[in-house]
Amino acid sequence: MLRAHAVDDVRRAERAAMDALADGALMQRAAAGLAAAVLDLLGGAYGRRVLLLVGPGDNGGDALWAGARLAGRGARVEALLLSERAHEAGLRALRSAGGRATRDLDALDPALDVVVDGIVGIGGRPGLDPASVAALERFAGVPVVSVDVPSGVDVDTGRLDGPHVRADLTVTFGTHKVAHLVDPASAACGALHLVDLGLDDEALGEAVVAALQPDDVRRLLPRPGPFAQKYSRGVVGVRAGSGTYPGAALLAVAGADTGLVGMVRYVGPDAIAHTVRSAHPEVVGAGRVQAWVVGPGGGDDAATMLAEARADGVPLVVDADALQHVDGPLPGSVLTPHAGELAAMLGVERTEVEAAPLGFARDAAARWDCVVLLKGHHTLVADPAGRVRATTTGVPWLATAGAGDVLAGLVGALLAAGLEPYDAASVGSWVHGAAATRASAGGPLTAGRVAVHIPQVVRETLAGLG
The missing domain is CATH 3.40.1190.20 (Ribokinase)
Structure with missing residues (x-):
């Protein structure tokens, strides 16, 4: 049975997992799974052009760490920082691997192989800010991989209220979320790929929505x-x-x-x-x-x-x-x-x-x-x-x-x-x-x-x- 859980339950399970792991290990698992999914989509890394749309939270951190892995495999990775804040360790890792980061949308080459949507994660509110909308419009037509959920959807209800990302692939972590299974948000997710983080089923609790297999x-x-x-x-x-x-x-x-x-x-x-x-x-x-x-x-x-x-x-x-x-x-x-x-x-x-x-x-x-x-x-x-x-x-x-x-x-x-x-x-x-x-x-x-x-x-x- 495929099970989708509420945001609060996911966060509780993630906290329990982090208490049992070394600092940052959970994010590294997520980033490794994300990078592998992007590599599979692209058919390789060398010479591929990857843009990360990076918001201020851990979702942006997942994208930055995955970008560092892709850069280390020979991809040309750039990050557009959409907030004054960014995940510091992830940003350092990206730069150390040869990637670059900027806040200047106009400085970016629109000729890309993939855009990684790390704008907001499961804690985000429905809708997107104007800077994110402008970035998505500039790179319209480029395949999009969303990190955990397409940014801008209502994660717990599947509702859409305002602009949002429409992904070709959504790489989610630990468990599925309601927005992955429930319309109209599910139609914005594209293909779904689940990365196992080893979350405890008891900590996750009852699923909000299930899907027969x-x-x-x-x-x-x-x-x-x-x-x-x-x-x-x-x-x-x-x-x-x-x-x-x-x-x-x-x-x-x-x-x-x-x-x-x-x-x-x-x-x-x-x-x-x-x-x-x-x-x-x-x-x-x-x-x-x-x-x-x-x-x-x-x-x-x-x-x-x-x-x-x-x-x-x-x-x-x-x-x-x-x-x-x-x-x-x-x-x-x-x-x-x-x-x-x-x-x-x-x-x-x-x-x-x-x-x-x-x-x-x-x-x-x-x-x-x-x-x-x-x-x-x-x-x-x-x-x-x-x-x-x-x-x-x-x-x-x-x-x-x-x-x-x-x-x-x-x-x-x-x-x-x-x-x-x-x-x-x-x-x-x-x-x-x-x-x-x-x-x-x-x-x-x-x-x-x-x-x-x-x-x-x-x-x-x-x-x-x-």
């Missing part, structure tokens, strides 16, 4: 026992589709009918039911289920679909048109809104949800006493107890019509197979993203192709190939 998904995925039969493996029902949106029923059923349960039932208009069964002959009609998927493409019938599904007293996946008819707590169920749908449910603007998805997902989970899967670049799954998981699988091509219908069907199947709602939502989101990556192969995809690739992703994950 293949081993976690492998452990959680349902699999049939030696005496399984179709009913014991779980039965999921789908109530979806309308005359306006018949395809939504097909896609929701496709997400459910991927082999993770023993049976899929479809209940909907006769004409759509005929189309569904033509495409999925193993799908049957009304009967007992362990979970319902309700709402994709439901249109004017969505309220009736939701009421009829609730009457069965089983867990629900409430999606799309049915979300607007949620009028009270739904314990044991999963809501799957995108930002616009959640905004409508909460009576706020979509831009507010997009600016602070972590807070709104948590608030919604508490309000409706159920799991909320908030779809986005990094989908968030929140439960009423405050736990949150972020999904880091997937590709931008997944932002396509019908993808959410497939996801709803998949999560419903996992619920029916016996997973708890929090696990069903987060495993479903992970598998959905991984299937999209496989279906895309670097190019466009459609929702139906995502469903087709789900069994192969599950097969590879169970085999330890993910």
Whole structure:
């Protein structure tokens, strides 16, 4: 499990580590890891042109010490000092290794191979000062490596408030931070590289946000026992589709009918039911289920679909048109809104949800006493107890019509197979993203192709190939 911790917890763990190490050893570990990551990005050091943007704190110190290592390997390293204060030992080390430092932005050659963002670290406030903004603008287009977090983001919430660095690579230390996993800041991080500092897990405490990894998904995925039969493996029902949106029923059923349960039932208009069964002959009609998927493409019938599904007293996946008819707590169920749908449910603007998805997902989970899967670049799954998981699988091509219908069907199947709602939502989101990556192969995809690739992703994950 990848875990992201709050700033205060990270600082406490770092203090505990420093008490057990020689003075400056922790910074040396960080600098060595940072320098190695920059070398890997550049493909070597000799003759490369590196600029350090150096702020007043330890973040700037990490950059200076890493710069000294790069200069010692033959790189041409310059540091732009953006404050009257700079880490003295790091500055001396850079100069001793042949690097140079200046406060004159105009004196710097804009022809660079990489910019290292050491402006502010985890203690910085959102936004950047004018001098930092000017430096970033001067070197626009040069690859940027951020030290710990992109400067200017809100580290503990993932919010953006004012100018900030947009990194190609973020090298973080000890543990991930919330901004690495939560939008919109996560999109500013680029690729992530974690440098192990040997921080104590007990000192770090509980993670604020977690992200499933293949081993976690492998452990959680349902699999049939030696005496399984179709009913014991779980039965999921789908109530979806309308005359306006018949395809939504097909896609929701496709997400459910991927082999993770023993049976899929479809209940909907006769004409759509005929189309569904033509495409999925193993799908049957009304009967007992362990979970319902309700709402994709439901249109004017969505309220009736939701009421009829609730009457069965089983867990629900409430999606799309049915979300607007949620009028009270739904314990044991999963809501799957995108930002616009959640905004409508909460009576706020979509831009507010997009600016602070972590807070709104948590608030919604508490309000409706159920799991909320908030779809986005990094989908968030929140439960009423405050736990949150972020999904880091997937590709931008997944932002396509019908993808959410497939996801709803998949999560419903996992619920029916016996997973708890929090696990069903987060495993479903992970598998959905991984299937999209496989279906895309670097190019466009459609929702139906995502469903087709789900069994192969599950097969590879169970085999330890993910």
